[in-house]
Amino acid sequence: MMAAKDKLFIFDTTLRDGEQSPGASMTTEEKVRIAKALERMRVDIIEAGFAIASQGDFESVRAVAEAVKDSRICSLARARAEDIDRAAEALKPANASRIHTFIATSPIHMKYKLRLEPDAVVENAVRAVKYARNLAEDVEFSCEDAGRSEIDFLCRIIEAAIDAGASTINIPDTVGYAIPGQFGDTIGQLLARIPNADKAVFSVHCHNDLGLAVANSLSAVLQGARQVECTINGLGERAGNASLEELVMAVKTRADLFPVETNIWTPGIVPASRLVSGVTGFPVQPNKAIVGANAFAHESGIHQDGVLKHRETYEIMRAEDVGWNANKMVLGKHSGRAAFRARLEELGINAGSDNSLNQLFVRFKALADKKHEIFDEDLHALVSDAQPQAEEVYGLVSLEVTSKTGVVPEAQLTLLHLGAEKTVSATGSGPVDATFRAIEALANSGSTLELYSVNAITSGTDSQGEVTVRLSKAGRIINGHGADTDIVIASAKAYLNALNLLNSGIERAHPQTAGV
Ligand code: KIV
Ligand code: ZN
Secondary structure, three states: OOOOOEEOEEEEOOOOOHHHOOOOOOOHHHHHHHHHHHHHOOOOEEEEEOHHHOHHHHHHHHHHHHHOOOOEEEEEEEOOHHHHHHHHHHHOOOOOEEEEEEEEOOHHHHHHHHOOOHHHHHHHHHHHHHHHHHHOOOEEEEEEOHHHOOHHHHHHHHHHHHHHOOOEEEEEEOOOOOOHHHHHHHHHHHHHHOOOHHHOEEEEEEEOOOOOHHHHHHHHHHOOOOEEEEEHHHOOOOOOEOEHHHHHHHHHHOOOOOOEEOOOOHHHHHHHHHHHHHHHOOOOOOOOOOOOOOOOOOOOHHHHHHHHHOHHHOOOOOHHHHOOOOOOOOEEOOOOHHHHHHHHHHOOOOOOOHHHHHHHHHHHHHHHHHHOEEOHHHHHHHHHHHOOOOOOOEEEEEEEEEEEOOEEEEEEEEEEEOOEEEEEEEEOOOHHHHHHHHHHHHHOOOOEEEEEEEEEOOOOOOOOEEEEEEEEEOOEEEEEEEEEOOHHHHHHHHHHHHHHHHHHOOOOOOOOOOOO
């Protein structure tokens, strides 16, 4: 008889560590939509943010805690009372909540970042866990930079944190330094050496600097870790975190090797990947495992022939099991308001008042006239596009672009700036270049264009183009988004959105650069 499998808890941190990718910031409304997609996938724990980082982060954690009822909602907090209070406050509306507190434990972080002796680090950790336990039943403690910490010190601080009431112990490889065999061995040693290890779930949180985040996490699972922290599309600080879709599918596909199973509804994976990519403007590389456009495409004739004869000859997973056929036409130009509202609700989109639903419906009808078949991805783009993401300092009134063989492209642009309409024209090497030059002729923002990307939201030439424009100025990096069936207009909207966000000046604290 096969032994019963342990549960592997899936802790998604797309909304917190994922948002730490430069330029990946999300609005509260977008975070709620992503959180609803994660809830639909049955993610166990959603880290919704770092409540003390900014007012916006606080509100996002609170909004996710209000909207999501089936997953546990978590907020990050440094090992400080103010952080923990703020996390607890933001989490109040949650059905089930978790406070995740952390302190660095590696010699290099303790000496140079915290400027604390190891004894003081243990004291701070214990104080923070006890403090958090007074406010929440479920407390996770992380040893930041555990991947470069000394094992004896890890054993000491983890034993103390469990005694203080932490029920999950997380071992982050913060800088992505670990190698699979060695990292798994560390987890095995911790579990064997810490006397009260059986009182907590051991978790891992791996970064991908050496491209080993998923491999390290899986190695840890084989040695007894029972929670993995991960993100959709592997989004995250620097090279990212372990990718949720790869971890979940590895454990499921190699059920013969892993003594664990997850609760994840895997057909939700591709829609969630597309949603995160659309919201952040970070495209998914075509050869990305599971969610890349080519992940199930067979190019070689021999492979195609094999798959036609017997699918398993070249396929270890079924595309439909990860949601590749979820892209069904959902609405068309004859769909009514009730069907429109119902589909938004199914996608976790709260249209708000009747008035805002009406405004969205008008946009939907205009899109359906141009595009005929409307997919879920179109609805997400439509809603993102309609959100006031920042105070609108620059609004698009009209844009006319000439593009003709043998003629230099020219854009004639009218913007609304602080209540007054201003018109300008500019030439450029192409219609988009001319449009951006025209915008800058009026805005003179002093920013640098770091990235311009266009993504077709669905297939077909009538698809909406979703454009991301990344601007930087004085050390700040901002992503602007715009969607339209006309990619030049989508580009103008994205550029203006980025300028409006730059103007909003919203600043957030970063969990790993501040002190204790
Ligand atoms: O990478 C890391 O160490 C983190 C912790 C705050 C868990 O993100
Ligand atoms: Zn991290």
